[in-house]
Amino acid sequence: MSFIDKARAKAQELLGRAEEVYGQSHGDAAATVAGEAHRLEGEVELEEERAGEAGQRGTPRRTDDDGSPVG
Known part of the structure; x- marks a missing residue:
């Protein structure tokens, strides 16, 4: 996974957290x-x-x- 993919995944996670908190604070279940x-x-x-x-x-x-391998 490239740096950009990692950043994209982290951004998606953070955006999801923000959206989740917004929904909880405003009573918006969706x-x-x-x-x-x-x-x-x-x-x-x-x-x-x-x-x-x-x-x-x-x-x-x-x-x-x-030091000899087991198995």
Whole structure:
């Protein structure tokens, strides 16, 4: 995910939060639900990116006390 995609996802999350707060403060259920949906979409995109980055790093192989691979 490029820097621009990350920024877009974060902006979507923040816009969703703002829309959600607006809906709650004005008693507008439709705006609250739409804001929550936008916020969650942004959060999911960012989480997918974090998971992808963690997967690229990989997990270290388990070893015995002497350093030889296990399994």
